[in-house]
Amino acid sequence: MLSLKGQDILSAKQFDREILLKLFKLADELREEIREKKVLSYGKGRVMATVFLEPSTRTKLSFQFAMKRLGGDVIDFDVTTSSLAKGETDIDTLRIIDGYEPDIIVLRQRKPLFPMKIKDLIKAPIINAGDGWNEHPTQALLDVYTIWRVFGKVDGLTIGIMGDLKYGRTPSSLSYLLSKFNDIKIYYIAPKPLQIREEVLQYIDGKIEYEIVYDVTNIIEKLDVLYVTRLQKERLPDQSIYEKLKGSYKLTADLLQRYKKIPIIMHPLPRTWELDTSVDTLPQAKYFEQARNGLYIRAALIKEVLGL
Secondary structure: OOOOOOOOEOOHHHOOHHHHHHHHHHHHHHHHHHHHHOOOOOOOOOEEEEEEOOOOOHHHHHHHHHHHHOOOEEEEEOHHHOHHHHOOOHHHHHHHHHHOOOOEEEEEEOOOOHHHHHHHHOOOOEEEEEEOOOOOHHHHHHHHHHHHHHHOOOOOOEEEEEOOOOOOOHHHHHHHHHOOOOOOEEEEEOOHHHOOOHHHHHHHOOOOEEEEEOOHHHOHHHOOEEEEOOOOHHHOOOHHHHHHHOOOOOEOHHHHOOOOOOOEEEOOOOOOOOEOHHHHHOOOEOHHHHHHHHHHHHHHHHHHHHOO
8 A cells, every 4th residue: 555645444454564663654754743732734624524424432532633733624513413313314415515615524423334335436535433333443543552652662562452343443543554563473362252353353364463362361461461441332233232241341450450561552442341440559550541532543544545
């Protein structure tokens, strides 16, 4: 992949190592420019539409802040006051928004694969900000960017991904991005009903060494990174599953401090019961820094997609 200019960003699979490292370095450069100047001029005259058909805090705000820091404008689609309430289809809604000629559309939809299905109907580049349980490619970008900033590399690391790996979209995209690097090992840590989906394992097979485990306590000291995810209550087919699995995995400071080596702790947020607030006090806790990093890596991505 030589350039992202004008491209839809739909899946973490489409990135290669070269463009990832380019984005990481650009994000660091933009971090310094924004720190010095607050608002830059790269995006002057450009408009980004944020179309979130599912709730969001970090993803939506960081994209909006990123575009504003680049000097561009943001038009936010308000789903609560839209004609979707009158029965308009989501496809018609996107075609109307695209007709106003935004330079880029950031789209979140609770339907898996929705951005892929409409991409040929939409002229503006689409950035997938999460499509149901399927993927969240820009979350994976900020996740791996955070790892790169902490360790100065990604190659050679051992990473545990713990929690709801089946219904969560972040474990799949993170796995796809990590497969672009060398000598990575992933431990998938979850109860059997929440283990990683088969299509993810098929994609990384032969690219990454991986192991399925059910108890984090057996492998904590092997890990450089422990990435925790919440149980996706809103995506479970039966809420009795939530009640059965609630509390089946949990990270606390007391648990971590039993070990000689504590990995860095990451979480895409929001958290519920799976990551205790006691972990916040540990120097290894990186999830708020991780969220901040989203602004800079998304600014880098916007800049590249718009060819600024």
